Amino acid sequence: MQLIDIIHPVKPPCLRCPYKLGLVQMVVCPCPQCKSNGYRMYAQLQNQKRSQGKD
DSSP: OOOHHOOOOOOGGGGGHHHHHTSSSSSSSOHHHHHHTHHHHHHHHHHHHHHHOOO
């Protein structure tokens, strides 16, 4: 096990994030909150993107 795996056990999905890709727009950057809650905002943005695609 590497030191980075101990420090950051959850790998950030930022490269695939809809906000970072420009697919979702927000008034305030969600990145600090996303990082602080264990990247759960990524899952919420993915679900939002999917639900918008079904309409």
